[in-house]
Structure formats: structure tokens, C-alpha cells
Amino acid sequence: MKYVGVDIGGMSVKCGIAESDGRLLFKKSAPIRTEVEDVVILKDIAALIDEVLRESGTDKSEICGLGIGCPGSVNDGEGVVRYSCNINFRNTDMVGIMRGLTGIENVRVSNDANCAALGETLFGAGNGAKNSVLVTLGTGVGTGIIVDGKLLTGNKSAGAEGGHIQINMGGAVCGCGKRGHYEAYASATALISQVKAACIKHPESLLAKYAEENGIDGKTVFICAEQGDKTAIATLKKYIKYVGQGLVVFANIFFPEVIIIGGGVSNAGDRLIKPLQRMVSKEAYGAQYAPKIKVVAATLKNDAGIIGAAALCM
Amino acid sequence: MKYVGVDIGGMSVKCGIAESDGRLLFKKSAPIRTEVEDVVILKDIAALIDEVLRESGTDKSEICGLGIGCPGSVNDGEGVVRYSCNINFRNTDMVGIMRGLTGIENVRVSNDANCAALGETLFGAGNGAKNSVLVTLGTGVGTGIIVDGKLLTGNKSAGAEGGHIQINMGGAVCGCGKRGHYEAYASATALISQVKAACIKHPESLLAKYAEENGIDGKTVFICAEQGDKTAIATLKKYIKYVGQGLVVFANIFFPEVIIIGGGVSNAGDRLIKPLQRMVSKEAYGAQYAPKIKVVAATLKNDAGIIGAAALCM
Numbered sequence: 001m002k003y004v005g006v007d008i009g010g011m012s013v014k015c016g017i018a019e020s021d022g023r024l025l026f027k028k029s030a031p032i033r034t035e036v037e038d039v040v041i042l043k044d045i046a047a048l049i050d051e052v053l054r055e056s057g058t059d060k061s062e063i064c065g066l067g068i069g070c071p072g073s074v075n076d077g078e079g080v081v082r083y084s085c086n087i088n089f090r091n092t093d094m095v096g097i098m099r100g101l102t103g104i105e106n107v108r109v110s111n112d113a114n115c116a117a118l119g120e121t122l123f124g125a126g127n128g129a130k131n132s133v134l135v136t137l138g139t140g141v142g143t144g145i146i147v148d149g150k151l152l153t154g155n156k157s158a159g160a161e162g163g164h165i166q167i168n169m170g171g172a173v174c175g176c177g178k179r180g181h182y183e184a185y186a187s188a189t190a191l192i193s194q195v196k197a198a199c200i201k202h203p204e205s206l207l208a209k210y211a212e213e214n215g216i217d218g219k220t221v222f223i224c225a226e227q228g229d230k231t232a233i234a235t236l237k238k239y240i241k242y243v244g245q246g247l248v249v250f251a252n253i254f255f256p257e258v259i260i261i262g263g264g265v266s267n268a269g270d271r272l273i274k275p276l277q278r279m280v281s282k283e284a285y286g287a288q289y290a291p292k293i294k295v296v297a298a299t300l301k302n303d304a305g306i307i308g309a310a311a312l313c314m
Numbered sequence: 315m316k317y318v319g320v321d322i323g324g325m326s327v328k329c330g331i332a333e334s335d336g337r338l339l340f341k342k343s344a345p346i347r348t349e350v351e352d353v354v355i356l357k358d359i360a361a362l363i364d365e366v367l368r369e370s371g372t373d374k375s376e377i378c379g380l381g382i383g384c385p386g387s388v389n390d391g392e393g394v395v396r397y398s399c400n401i402n403f404r405n406t407d408m409v410g411i412m413r414g415l416t417g418i419e420n421v422r423v424s425n426d427a428n429c430a431a432l433g434e435t436l437f438g439a440g441n442g443a444k445n446s447v448l449v450t451l452g453t454g455v456g457t458g459i460i461v462d463g464k465l466l467t468g469n470k471s472a473g474a475e476g477g478h479i480q481i482n483m484g485g486a487v488c489g490c491g492k493r494g495h496y497e498a499y500a501s502a503t504a505l506i507s508q509v510k511a512a513c514i515k516h517p518e519s520l521l522a523k524y525a526e527e528n529g530i531d532g533k534t535v536f537i538c539a540e541q542g543d544k545t546a547i548a549t550l551k552k553y554i555k556y557v558g559q560g561l562v563v564f565a566n567i568f569f570p571e572v573i574i575i576g577g578g579v580s581n582a583g584d585r586l587i588k589p590l591q592r593m594v595s596k597e598a599y600g601a602q603y604a605p606k607i608k609v610v611a612a613t614l615k616n617d618a619g620i621i622g623a624a625a626l627c628m
Contacts, residue, residue, distance in 0.1 A: 255468025
């Protein structure tokens with residue numbers, strides 16, 4: 001059984017063909033025109049799907065479903081994208097329009113973070129867990145949550161906005177304008193701000209010198225900590241504590257089998273994951289009586305969105 | 315169809331007979347001996363069930379199930395109470411033992427806050443909502459969460475500990491020993507501490523005088539705020555903001571149709587509920603695009619636990 005998965009992003013659209021065991025048979029991406037009319041954006045995507053089918057030698061009759069992951073507020077049940085910050089979708093009937101454009105009957109859409117969570121949980125780091133939380137540390141913090149094998153979406157799919165939970169009253173300002181949100185502490189963007197502040201405070205540090213020469217990105221502090229720089233180590237320790245504090249919230253609410261860390265920052269591997277595992281094991285409520293929650297890095301990486309989108313239809 | 319519901323508490327056990335539409339036909343309570351062997355506690359409960367059946371003129375053959383709500387860490391799937399802070403349950407096979415003692419085959423157990431959430435959601439303030447969060451403001455803060463019509467319990471039922479989510483880094487110490495948890499700000503216990511602090515700071519206030527004469531409980535600040543006392547109004551405003559901040563976290567994660575406020579503090583009614591509704595409507599992420607989340611006071615009050623326990627079997 002073959003499925004088409006589409007992962008819409010602010011810069012490009014990825015499209016692939018996945019088997020029902022999660023194997024990705026073929027994939028291709030194309031730039032996205034975010035400012036044109038929504039129907040035009042979707043026509044571009046339909047054209048990309050046609051290319052993928054043609055180039056992979058797949059006949060449309062073999063396709064059992066088309067799943068789409070889209071950033072923004074998506075009403076899964078109605079198949080409508082309510083709005084998307086950076087792409088011109090406003091109450092766009094994505095399922096209806098894509099059915100018409102592709103002739104595929106079984107079309108579903110969900111938020112892109114949800115799709116990634118589904119992909120990672122079923123076919124990646126989650127190893128088929130029934131309950132999981134994917135926390136994506138990128139420009140923002142996205143969360144996708146699986147409860148009892150199903151995506152948690154909330155009423156009309158407005159939920160699972162785990163980046164916007166308050167972890168620190170009156171604290172750092174979040175991208176959404178509110179204060180103290182998890183995203184304002186744990187995103188890659190927040191990490192970069194924290195590194196900048198540390199460089200200003202400790203201009204003598206390796207971190208400051210390295211940053212001056214190479215600029216700062218999500219890897220900077222890990223590289224310098226690896227070399228034993230005290231400022232980098234202290235900055236990283238604080239950042240990891242912030243990330244962990246959100247994980248403990250998810251642990252106490254969901255007590256999933258597994259928490260999966262995705263996004264660019266997760267490439268740091270054990271230096272990030274091991275202390276997070278320790279923190280969750282120690283601080284989750286009732287952890288001494290309850291089963292262990294595993295903390296792991298995402299494994300499907302950039303393919304999680306395509307595979308998870310395809311999985312919406314499985 | 316009739317069901318027996320049992321609500322175990324630290325002071326007493328409540329037992330009732332409920333119809334499948336949630337009507338409570340009969341109820342009775344008895345003190346609990348919390349220190350004796352777990353089997354002995356359960357024998358007392360079985361005796362109470364017998365009394366309830368006898369006094370209500372119900373034949374055991376009419377009973378379709380026995381549901382039990384118990385404080386502490388409960389593994390719903392296995393029917394085992396892992397531990398309970400104030401009652402001598404330690405890995406107690408509650409379902410197995412109660413089956414043996416009562417001869418009722420269909421026996422289920424869940425955490426007491428979960429049962430209350432089920433009762434309120436199905437038959438009380440939730441009005442049959444598919445997604446709801448019950449937040450009980452009492453000695454601690456309990457949460458019971460319904461997702462898609464089912465209790466959220468997490469892996470081995472260790473989740474839904476919404477009182478122990480961190481809302482303020484390094485903040486007030488929680489009953490569990492950790493800092494900054496929601497319970498440390500929003501419980502009735504926390505409210506009483508906040509009122510005490512306000513009385514010390516403003517000995518000239520009506521609040522301080524009233525507290526001196528009558529002592530402080532969960533109602534004190536509401537009574538004095540009603541009379542226009544500035545200190546009481548300011549203290550209450552702050553408390554409500556704390557409570558609301560947790561609700562916004564639940565809103566952003568679950569986006570339920572309804573958030574139900576229970577526990578003694580919820581008796582304050584509109585003076586508590588209206589500002590909480592405003593806060594959730596204003597601060598929930600994407601609230602301008604998403605359906606409204608209703609905030610309401612619990613209506614079943616002390617019966618929610620019995621009715622919800624019975625509903626475990628429905």
C-alpha cells in the first residue's frame with residue numbers, strides 16, 4: 001500500500017511516497033510561492049505530486065491516500081487550514097481543493113508538527129509507542145502529542161500548542177507576544193539569544209571569541225562546551241534546564257512512554273539528550289513509582305513530516 | 315441499568331447507586347480506617363456497599379458494575395493502586411480484591427480526580443463535552459482530563475498530574491517538594507497562605523480584621539472582596555491570575571470545549587469564574603481563530619466522584 005505525503009514549509013514543499021511500513025520510497029522538494037492565492041499554491045503542490053508519481057514510476061491507482069502537513073492552525077476534522085503565519089492560507093479548504101486537483105479521494109491534512117510527531121512515533125524514534133510527545137526545538141518550539149495511538153488535536157484541532165505554555169511567570173517575551181512561554185526559553189532562537197548574552201557578559205571566553213569569528217547558531221554553544229569552555233558549559237547547562245522544565249510538564253500531564261526531541265538543536269545528541277533524560281527521570285511527578293519515560297532524539301529528521309503526513313491516511 | 319460508585323477519601327468513603335444517565339439514586343458515606351491493612355480497608359468498603367444495596371432496596375443482580383475512585387497513583391489497566399499518600403494502599407490489587415469481596419465481576423478503579431472529571435464532564439457542568447479539563451482547587455490541585463470522550467491517563471495511568479506543572483521557575487515550594495508548581499499557587503492551601511501574607515502586610519485592612527476574628531479559609535478573601543476591601547480585592551486578583559495561568563496552559567495543550575473548576579474554592583461562583591473565563595478567552599494561543607473554551611464551575615460538587623466512579627463501568 002502506497003501513500004503520498006506532503007510536508008508544506010515556509011520555504012519549500014516536500015513530497016514523497018511512503019509504504020505502509022513507513023519506508024520512504026521516493027522524495028522530492030520544490031520551492032513554495034507563499035504570497036499567491038491559496039488555490040494557486042495548491043496547484044503548484046498538485047503539480048509536484050504529479051512529478052513525484054511520474055519520476056518514481058508510480059501509477060496514481062496504486063495510491064491509497066494523500067496526507068498533508070501544514071504549518072499553522074488546521075482543523076483536521078473539516079480538512080481546513082484556518083490560517084498559516086507565513087503562507088497565504090486563510091480558511092482554505094485544503095482537503096476539498098486537493099481532492100479536486102489530484103483525483104485522490106482519501107485526503108487528510110493536519111498541522112506539520114502533528115505529522116512529524118506521528119511519523120517519529122510510529123516509524124522513527126518512538127518505535128511504535130502508544131503515547132508520545134515530540135518536542136521540536138527550532139525557530140520556535142512545536143509539539144506533537146500522541147495519546148493512545150491517536151494524535152491529540154483538541155476541539156476543532158486547536159490544541160497541542162506546547163510551545164506556548166507558561167513556564168516562568170512574567171518572564172522572557174515569546175514570539176506570540178506573551179511572557180514566560182516555553183518557546184521563549186527552549187527554542188533555537190532562545191538559545192542563540194542566551195549565547196549572545198553570555199558572550200557580552202564574558203568577552204574573554206572561548207564562546208565569545210568563537211562567536212565573533214563564526215557567528216552564532218544552534219551549534220555554537222555545543223562546540224565550545226565540547227572544548228571545555230566554562231561560559232559555554234554554564235550557558236548550555238541553563239538552556240538544557242529550560243528545555244527539561246517543559247519536558248517535565250509534558251511528563252506530568254501525559255506520562256508518555258517516550259519524549260522525542262526534534263529540530264536542529266537535537267543534532268547535538270547525547271550532550272543534550274542525556275541530561276534531559278536525567279532531569280525527566282528525577283523530576284517527573286511520582287517517577288519513583290511509575291514506569292520510566294524515555295527521552296530520545298528524533299531519527300527521521302527532515303523526513304518525519306512527509307512520512308507522518310502519509311501516515312495520516314494509513 | 316444500575317452501577318455502584320465508590321469515592322474513597324482520606325476521611326471517609328462515599329458510596330452510591332447511579333443510573334446510566336448519571337442520576338444518583340441513593341448514597342451513603344462512612345469513615346475510613348486509613349492505617350489498617352489494605353484488605354481490611356477494602357472489607358470495610360465492601361460492607362458499606364452491602365449496606366447501600368440493602369438500604370436502597372437494590373438486588374445485587376441489578377448491578378452492572380462497580381467503579382471506584384481512589385486518591386494516589388492508580389494503574390487503571392491493571393486495576394492496581396500503586397500507592398496513596400494518606401491511605402494504606404501499596405500495590406493493592408483493588409479490582410481483584412473487590413471482585414472477590416463483592417461478587418461483582420465488572421469492577422474498575424481510577425484516580426479520584428479522574429472519576430470526578432468523568433462525572434462532571436458526562437453528567438455535570440461539562441454537559442457531555444468530548445474534550446474537557448476538570449481543575450479541582452482544594453488542599454492541592456487535581457486535574458482530570460477527557461480527550462475525545464476518554465480519560466487521559468498516560469502510560470500505566472501515571473499522567474494527568476496537572477497540579478504539578480511548573481508555572482513559575484524557582485517559585486513557591488509545592489507540597490511535593492519541587493518549586494514553582496501550579497498547586498503551590500492555585501490550591502486553596504496556597505490561597506490561604508497568600509491571604510495570610512496580605513494580612514501581615516496590611517494589618518489595617520478589613521481582610522486582616524476579619525481574619526483575626528474568624529480565622530482564614532478558602533472563603534475569607536471572597537467575603538472581604540465582596541465588601542470592597544482593597545487588600546482583599548488585590549489579593550484575590552493575584553490569586554485568580556495564578557489560577558488562570560494554569561488554565562491557559564491546559565487550554566493551549568488540550569483546547570477542550572470546557573474547563574470545569576471544582577473544589578471548595580469553586581463555590582465562590584462568578585467572582586472566580588468570570589475573570590477566569592476572560593483570561594482564557596484572551597490568552598489561549600490562537601484564541602481569535604479557534605472556538606471558545608467555556609470556563610464553568612462544577613455542578614455535581616461532592617457527588618461528582620461517586621457518579622464518575624460509577625461511570626467508569628458504563
